[in-house]
Amino acid sequence: GDSVTQMEGPVTLSEEACLTINCTYTATGYPSLFWYVQYPGEGLQLLLKATKADDKGSNKGFEATYRKETTSFHLEKGSVQVSDSAVYFCALSVADSWGKFQFGAGTQVVVTP
Amino acid sequence: SAVISQKPSRDICQRGTSLTIQCQVDSQVTMMFWYRQQPGQSLTLIATANQGSEATYESGFVIDKFPISRPNLTFSTLTVSNMSPEDSSIYLCSVGGLAGAYEQYFGPGTRLTVT
Numbered sequence: 316g317d318s319v320t321q322m323e324g325p326v327t328l329s330e331e332a333c334l335t336i337n338c339t340y341t342a343t344g345y346p347s348l349f350w351y352v353q354y355p356g357e358g359l360q361l362l363l364k365a366t367k368a369d370d371k372g373s374n375k376g377f378e379a380t381y382r383k384e385t386t387s388f389h390l391e392k393g394s395v396q397v398s399d400s401a402v403y404f405c406a407l408s409v410a411d412s413w414g415k416f417q418f419g420a421g422t423q424v425v426v427t428p
Numbered sequence: 429s430a431v432i433s434q435k436p437s438r439d440i441c442q443r444g445t446s447l448t449i450q451c452q453v454d455s456q457v458t459m460m461f462w463y464r465q466q467p468g469q470s471l472t473l474i475a476t477a478n479q480g481s482e483a484t485y486e487s488g489f490v491i492d493k494f495p496i497s498r499p500n501l502t503f504s505t506l507t508v509s510n511m512s513p514e515d516s517s518i519y520l521c522s523v524g525g526l527a528g529a530y531e532q533y534f535g536p537g538t539r540l541t542v543t
Binding site: 360361 | 429432458459461469470471473476520522524525530531532533534535536537
């Protein structure tokens with residue numbers, strides 16, 4: 316079945332450091348891919364998305380490129396801030412189940428001043 | 429996008445009781461979902477709430493334990509029945525299918541503690 320694997324956390328970084336969170340997927344068909352962010356005590360917010368191969372999603376300085384050849388959708392940010400501390404979830408839309416998602420386990424990111 | 433609210437935001441309940449969580453959306457939506465997020469874990473889909481018909485439950489979740497209603501295109505409820513401490517989780521509703529797109533938008537969640 317469809318699945319998402321993302322790197323384990325916590326990832327601890329200093330402010331202004333570069334962030335990469337790896338995400339790989341297994342899917343039948345051609346899923347859409349998403350990154351969500353969950354700040355402490357809140358629900359999930361859509362951070363960015365990509366709907367087809369080679370698409371690049373970007374938002375708030377974060378980027379991720381849909382790589383079909385490596386079945387990956389790694390999240391990157393060039394210079395993190397303390398306010399980026401959160402849990403990040405990679406997700407895909409499940410084939411033949413319109414609207415249903417498969418989520419990765421989540422990666423906690425802690426940015427220190 | 430859509431603005432989604434949930435009530436209550438948190439609750440502490442005794443084992444054996446039931447709690448009904450409400451999810452309200454500011455616009456009509458095609459798809460509504462209910463998820464459970466256990467402490468420190470990812471999201472697990474409980475069911476798809478279908479307007480005007482019975483919800484579609486995922487493996488491991490049953491209607492007797494998690495009855496769901498969806499009387500219209502902007503509102504749904506999830507009841508957690510006969511609660512035990514293992515039901516302590518965050519329960520999130522989400523909506524999808526806006527403008528035909530796949531992304532889902534999430535409510536703020538209901539943090540449930542069962543003692």
